[in-house]
Amino acid sequence: MMSLINEYLSFFDGSPFLYTLAALALLIAISWILNFIVKKILLRLVRRALKLSPIPEVGGNLIDKVIARLSNIVPATVFTHGIAWVPHLPEKVAYIVRAVAASFIILTLAMALSGVLNIVETLYNQRPIAASRPIKGYIQLLKLGIYLIAGILIIATLIDKSPIILLSGLGAMAAVLMLVFQDTLLSLVASIQISANGLVKVGDWIEVPNLNADGTVIDIALHTVKVRNFDRTITTFPTRRLITDPFKNWRGMQESGGRRIKRAIYIDQTSIHFLTEQERESLRDMPLLRDYLDAKEKEIAEWNSRFDDGKSGFPIRRRLTNVGTFRAYVERFLHNHPDIAKNDTILVRQMDPGPTGLPIEIYCYTTTTDWNEYEAIMSDIFDHLYSILHEFGLFAYQQPSGRDFGKIRMSAAEDVGHVAVMDDSIAENRRSAQNDR
Incomplete structure (x- = not known):
């Protein structure tokens, strides 16, 4: 070998x-x-x-x-x-x-x-x-x-x-290292605060208006946070911005199991009036309003009896209004709706009137946080309320459009035609009177 x-x-x-x-x-x-x-x-x-x-x-x-x-x-x-x-x-x-x-x-x-x-x-x-x-x-x-x-x-x-x-030479370079790793150190402190306080976690829906971020958190790293917006774009920003900038976290809404509805119906104020006897009897056919109408009529009758002595030329009298009855109907409708949370606030209130009409705001919570279901529930509620407005003699406010101006022109033309017919009739009568003379 x-x-x-x-x-x-x-x-x-x-x-x-x-x-x-x-x-x-x-x-x-x-x-x-x-x-x-x-x-x-x-x-x-x-x-x-x-x-x-x-x-x-x-x-x-x-x-x-x-x-x-x-x-x-x-x-x-x-x-x-x-x-x-x-x-x-x-x-x-x-x-x-x-x-x-x-x-x-x-x-x-x-x-x-x-x-x-x-x-x-x-x-x-x-x-x-x-x-x-x-x-x-x-x-x-x-x-x-x-x-x-x-x-x-x-x-x-x-x-x-x-x-x-x-x-040993790093001591002299400490200032330089602090400057170079400034973002890293700030992000580290921010990450510790976020994790310790539970401010944000992966899967949360957050809104950061200053950064145009509105969507789901998909990643939280040392330096950056990634948010997938609802338009499928990705917004990336430094982790420390969650400490220095204000943001909204929708986790509380998701964990509560319900989502708020806060929307108003704008009533045309010219359609608000006292209910007539015929309108009251018509509304009494609605099961949701029977108890309300009976109790309210009794209350109004007792109130009027205290002030109407039969001697005043214009007595102080209360009467049922169509808009007040509509508010009562909406409140009872929401309390009986299966998809509205009964343990949370249910409020139907009248807001300050303005150029766009009288706002009747609906404030309540759904029993789900799913976006599709939430939008469907809210749409169904307002579909029903807009459709039943005419039963109360109310109209939703809408700014005049081209179709409305067309109706005005047609009405004006009809009025002119009636005036012309009347003028012709008057002229004919005058001629007949002269011939008789």
Whole structure:
């Protein structure tokens, strides 16, 4: 065996350069073989262990990536120690190879630790508490620290100096680092406040008017927050803006199980009047108003009896109005509606009149927070109320449109026609009277 080796080495006696190349090729081959063996063995062992563990498939894939990165340390270690055995290699070249291999080991370890943190984050996100207490910002901060330390060690390895010397110089660079990492530090503080106080979590519907963000939070990281707006656009802004800028979080509405309806019907004020006897009897046919009309008529009769002494020319008398009866109907309609929450506020109130009519505002809560169902419930309610207005002799206010002006012109033309007919009739009568004379 030794004779074969000596015979092989004697082949390179006259060519030192080929000897060096052959040694390097052998070193590379050994490194590749060891890397392949270690990677296969480790991956096989890890995959067998994962089958017996509750770690989800996504976490298993991340572990495979970490093992693949750690296996790359083997060839780098072989080069670090084996480069000294390569003959006829200049010392400076050997030093550079060792420094680069050692730096590669440090970087690989940093990347592997970063992968481990990804696994921790993935496993944590499987827990229910992850939605309200995200740790992505902390994970990113740890990654930043790992890569910062790795960078210092790599620089120290390449210049062949102690890392302590580099760390001692960081004190003088503190002001510069504070300026460079200003956003990172502010975002870190903001992330801690957001997580500790539960201000925002992934899945919340938030509105940030200053940033034109109105939608669902899809990601909260160390530096940025991503919001998917309702038009499917993505708004990204610094995390610290959730502390410095005002915003609205709709989580309370979603957790309460009901959503507010706050909308007004604008009544044409010229259609408001006292109810006639015929109108009262017609409205009495509505089951929701029978008790109200009986109680109200009794109350009004008692009130009028105290002030109407039969001597005043214009007695003070109360009478039922169509708009008041309509308010009573709406309130009873909402109390009997199956999709309106009975334990929350139900209010039908008259607001200040204005140029657009008399607002009758409806204030209540639905029994669902689903957007489609909420809009359908609100639309059904107002469809019914607008359609039943005429039963009370009321009209919804609407600014005049082209169709309204057309009706006015037609009415005016008819009036002119009637006037012309009357003028012709008068003229004919005058002629008849003159002929009789």
